[in-house]
Structures are given as C-alpha cells and as structure tokens.
Amino acid sequence: MNGESLVLVGLAGILSSATPLLFAAIGETLAERAGVINLSLNGTILLSAMGSFGVAVKTGSLALGFLAGAVIGAFMALIVAFGSITLRQSQVAVGFVLAMVGRDLSYFLGAPLMGRPGPTVPSWPVPALGDIPVLGPLLFRHDLPTYAGFLLVAGAWFWLYRTRPGLILQGVGERPAAAHARGANVNRLRYLYTIFGGALVGLAGPIYSLSIKAGWMGTISGLDGLGWIALAITIFGGWNPWRAALGAWFFALLQWLGLVLQPHLPGVPMQVLQVAPFPLMILALLLVNAGNAEWVQRALAALSEPRRRAAARLLRSLRAAPPASLGEHFESR
Amino acid sequence: MKEGRPGWEAAVRIGLAAGLAVVFVSGLLALLGVSPARAFMEMASGSVGSAGKLADVLVAWVPLLLVASGLLVTFAAGLWNIGIEGQVMMGAVFTTWMLRLLQDAALPPALVLALAIGAGMLGGALWAVFAGLLKTHGGVNEIFGGLGLNFVASGLALWLIFGPWKRPGVGSMSGTEPFPEALWLPQIGALRLSGWALALGVLGIVLVGALLRGTYFGLKVKAVGRNARAAFLLGIPTTRYMLSGFALCGALAGAAGALQVTAVYHRLIPAISSGYGFLGLLVAMLSGYRALAVPFVAFFFAALNIGSIQLPIVFRLDSSLSGVLQGMLVLCVLVVHGARRRFRREAAP
Numbered sequence: 085m086n087g088e089s090l091v092l093v094g095l096a097g098i099l100s101s102a103t104p105l106l107f108a109a110i111g112e113t114l115a116e117r118a119g120v121i122n123l124s125l126n127g128t129i130l131l132s133a134m135g136s137f138g139v140a141v142k143t144g145s146l147a148l149g150f151l152a153g154a155v156i157g158a159f160m161a162l163i164v165a166f167g168s169i170t171l172r173q174s175q176v177a178v179g180f181v182l183a184m185v186g187r188d189l190s191y192f193l194g195a196p197l198m199g200r201p202g203p204t205v206p207s208w209p210v211p212a213l214g215d216i217p218v219l220g221p222l223l224f225r226h227d228l229p230t231y232a233g234f235l236l237v238a239g240a241w242f243w244l245y246r247t248r249p250g251l252i253l254q255g256v257g258e259r260p261a262a263a264h265a266r267g268a269n270v271n272r273l274r275y276l277y278t279i280f281g282g283a284l285v286g287l288a289g290p291i292y293s294l295s296i297k298a299g300w301m302g303t304i305s306g307l308d309g310l311g312w313i314a315l316a317i318t319i320f321g322g323w324n325p326w327r328a329a330l331g332a333w334f335f336a337l338l339q340w341l342g343l344v345l346q347p348h349l350p351g352v353p354m355q356v357l358q359v360a361p362f363p364l365m366i367l368a369l370l371l372v373n374a375g376n377a378e379w380v381q382r383a384l385a386a387l388s389e390p391r392r393r394a395a396a397r398l399l400r401s402l403r404a405a406p407p408a409s410l411g412e413h414f415e416s417r
Numbered sequence: 418m419k420e421g422r423p424g425w426e427a428a429v430r431i432g433l434a435a436g437l438a439v440v441f442v443s444g445l446l447a448l449l450g451v452s453p454a455r456a457f458m459e460m461a462s463g464s465v466g467s468a469g470k471l472a473d474v475l476v477a478w479v480p481l482l483l484v485a486s487g488l489l490v491t492f493a494a495g496l497w498n499i500g501i502e503g504q505v506m507m508g509a510v511f512t513t514w515m516l517r518l519l520q521d522a523a524l525p526p527a528l529v530l531a532l533a534i535g536a537g538m539l540g541g542a543l544w545a546v547f548a549g550l551l552k553t554h555g556g557v558n559e560i561f562g563g564l565g566l567n568f569v570a571s572g573l574a575l576w577l578i579f580g581p582w583k584r585p586g587v588g589s590m591s592g593t594e595p596f597p598e599a600l601w602l603p604q605i606g607a608l609r610l611s612g613w614a615l616a617l618g619v620l621g622i623v624l625v626g627a628l629l630r631g632t633y634f635g636l637k638v639k640a641v642g643r644n645a646r647a648a649f650l651l652g653i654p655t656t657r658y659m660l661s662g663f664a665l666c667g668a669l670a671g672a673a674g675a676l677q678v679t680a681v682y683h684r685l686i687p688a689i690s691s692g693y694g695f696l697g698l699l700v701a702m703l704s705g706y707r708a709l710a711v712p713f714v715a716f717f718f719a720a721l722n723i724g725s726i727q728l729p730i731v732f733r734l735d736s737s738l739s740g741v742l743q744g745m746l747v748l749c750v751l752v753v754h755g756a757r758r759r760f761r762r763e764a765a766p
Contacts, residue, residue: 172759173754191735
C-alpha cells in the first residue's frame, strides 16, 4: 500500500469510528434545541450498547438489536422529559442520576453477556460509487450506520434551518413564550424532540456493540465516558449539526493520532494518549465560549481598530450561544 | 435548594421513594432468578454483620462524607460541581507528591503526614478553582469544564503511575511503590480503619454545617445560589463567592483523596477516587442538601457499597447492583417530590 492510500484508509476509518458520537451529538443537539438538556448520555449509551447486543445475540437479528438500542435511548429520554417537563424537577439532576443508573444497570444486567460472540454489521461498499478514486474509499466503502450518519447530519441541518417545523423548533428553544403565542405546543414539542433525540443517542450504543467495538465487555468495554464526550461535542458544535459533526470527526482524528503516534513516543504511556483529546476539548470549549465573556470584550475594546476587528471576527466565527431557554421550565398559563 | 421543612410528610415521601427503588431492584433480582430477600440479607450481613465489615463501611464512609460536605457548599452556591471526581484525584496526586518529596527527609512522620494531607487539600482546591475560573472567566459551564478536568486528572495520575513515579522495573495498574508503614495514618487495632481519618471526616461535615447555617459567609453563598444577579445587585461579589465555594469544596474533596492515599491504599493507584466523587453528588441530593442528613445517607451508601461485594461471591451477580439501588433511590425521590408538587398545584383552585 502506498502512502497516499494509507492516509485515505486512515481518514475513512476516522469517519466511520466517529459515527456513534455523531448520532449521540446530533440527538442531543435536537433535544437541547428544544430546550431540554439530556445529561443521561453516558448511561444511555452504555445501557443501549449492552441491551442491543443482548437482543441481537438472543434473536440473531441485527435490525432488532438496533431497534432495541433506539427504544432504550427513547425510554431514558422519556424519563428526563417526564421528570423535567411534567414533574418540573431539575433537568440536570434527573439526567445525572440516569447517567449513573444506566451505567451500573448495564454492568449488572450485562454480566452474563461478557465476552460472548455476537453478530456484527457487515461492510457494504456502495456498488458504483465505491470505485471512484479517492472519494470512493473515503466515503463509499463503509457499513450502513456510517452512511446513515452522513445522511443524518445533512438531514438534521436541513430540518433545522430549511423547514417550517425546524423554524418552530428553534423558536421553542429560543423564545418559548413567542412560539406558544404562535400556536406551538411548547411542552409537547419538547417531549417529542427529547424522545426522538434520545432514540438517536440510543443508536450510538448498537453502533459500538454491533459494529465498532463488537461485543460486550462490561467495565473494560472502553465505552464509559463516551457519553460525556458526546455532550461536550454538542456544545463545541454550537447546537449546529454540521459543527457537531466536525467535532465528532475531530475527536476521532485525535484518538487515531494517539494510536498512530504511540510507537514513536515510547516514553509516553498509552493511557495518556487516550486522554489527550480532553485538554484539547476544554480548550475548544473555551474558544467557543470566550466571546461571551465580559473581560474578553473589554480586552478587545483596548486593541487598535483593525486588530480588534480581526479578533472580533475570529471570535464571532467560533462563538456559539446555547438556546436561550435551555434548562428552563415553560408554563403556558 | 431546600424544599419545605423536614417532618412526617418528608418521611412519608422518602419512605415511598425508597419502597419504589427497592421494588425495582427486587424485580431485577427476581428476573435473574435470585431471591431479593436473600440478596438484601447477604448485603446487610456483608456490611454491618461484623466489626471488621463495619470498619470497612466506615473506611468508605469517610471519603463520601468529605465529598458530600464539600458539595453542600457548591450546591448552596447554585453550582453543579461534577468535576469533584477529578478534585479527589488531584488531592491524592498532590499528597503522593508531598510524601515522595519528604519521605527521606529527617522530619517526624506526623509532620510529613500533616503536610501531605495539606498538600492534598491544596491540590483539590486548585483543581476546583480551575473549573470555577473556566466558568466565571471563560464562560464554560462548570458541568462541562468539570467533566473535562476529570479526564485530565485521571490522565495525569496514569501518566505519573506509568511514567515518573513508576515502580522499580515496570509501571503497572497496581500503582506506585507503597510508602513505608511509618507514613501510614495510624490504624485502630488490626482494622483498616484510621481514627484520624474518621475524625477528619466528621470535622468536615460539622464545619460545613456550621458554615452554611450560622455564618455571614454561608448566607452570602446561599444568596448567590438563589439568585446570582440579585445578589450581585445587592453588592455581593458573586464571582468571588462562587470561586470560594469551589475552593472549599475542592479542599474537602482533596482531603478525601489524601486520606485514600495515607489511610487506605498507602500509594497512588489509577482508580484512587473509587467513584466517590460522583457518588457524593447522589448523597448530597438524597440528603435534600441538608448537612444533618448527610452522615446517615453517606453511611447507608457506604454500607451498600461494601455489602454488594458479597453479590459476586454468593450469587455470581455483578456488584454494580449497589449503584443501581443508590441511583434509583435518588431518581424515585425526585419523581415522588415532583409528583407531590404537581398534585398540589392541580388540587389548588
């Protein structure tokens, strides 16, 4: 294999290994756009990874496995929605508790599945498109979930910015009272998007346990923590599907670099390279949020005019503000 | 964050929630063909059934108590200090660092231990203030800054264990070289329990309880937590109070990490925080953010953790059942609490 195709294979691998994070981050983006933080992601992904693997092993059907993952994710999200919208408890509290319960429940119920062989999703190169030079190996020689991920990003973007229900969704998150006055049923839409977003998050589970990290290995599955990363990517993505996808790919790239660089850095233990993306993630969050901080505005004002403009433009391009009503209750009465 | 006054109503609510959680866990056990009654009996006798087991429960009680005490402060300031896990870890790292620095010095061991625990508290406080600064000056929500810092802290600990502080020969997951026995906190008889650790844990919750209930500082922290903007307009420097809250919580979390090194493991291990930070969040929530309830809830959670060690031995079940029960308890309390409020609202004209 020559150098060029090696790079292509690496890039293609990054695209497919980012798929679960992509699903989770887009699902979370939709829920948060409606104003609901689903903090349960870490527990949801672990539970759906275990549950869908169990269903796939028992029934021998990949489709039923994926369905189980989506149902588990939707159910966890339903609890978040019920607890926060109907019962008016703190979204963060309910979500955090579910993150803990989901994780421990997956380890408890998954113990008999440890190390069992199970079905995996086959790779399915798209017939004609897979033979295109460069683009073929990069985009069209994956498995179905990866293609679905590409479509999901485009679809979520189109829905959010180019359709009327998407516009209403933005309104529900930004100005719930105004959306209500225009006839939108704010709390029903919040339920809907939280549950749908949760189902997408739930699909991240089977994409791991039936494809990328096939099987269930309990605490050593290496899935613990990925839900928290997906939440960070949602913020990094500024609640925009494209930017969320960029975040997921960037994270997968960093992890891949960690693996590739390891032989060249013998003094650095593997565990360190595995956590290397996190400081970068914090730095990214800092950049995304810095434009909102008061002292940055003051510092900008002190610069000379052309420099101030350039700096302000840079910050504005990175900047992202959360939906205005994120985490708040809405009462129509 | 306090809702209503404790009384028979609260007792009924907690009882109902506990009942729901127990029913859920019993259902799980029955599903796996294990008698719930037998499992609960094993967990009870495995936690408070003998003096040795009770000592083990108290060993777990101390860090939980310290962590939950600290979280009472950040919760009072309206902050979700999810980075507490990393603060415990940094406490352990700083303590190990100080012990390594002074273990060959001609100093009395008591002084070395005191300095090491102090260093741990400093390490936890610094890590917490870091998360606080990210929030107050970087606009990064404390939940996400804290989560990221948790990963960084565990990466740092791993690097130290496998890199500069590795055992002679090759580094391993079993941790750094154990410290000489002179640098262990004195234990009670043949038990793993240290009286000094116990005293520090109790001191932590008493201090926080008094601080929040009877001082001007506590009042201001609570004002910031209730309504930061109003507090600011009334002349309270909100940023400084938030950062103080973080620092205090981090120092207590750091003390928990320091005790894990000096009183329990006598070395730095990768899983030094044992998940006590996250568990402490559940303890604080289930206590209704009340200092008086924290010692009891923390003891109950510690007993569940120790008791569940019996599950794999006796029934070949995973010990994570304790975590399921702990989480379900908090979830059911939230649900019952919300349902009662909703019921009231709908009953009102």
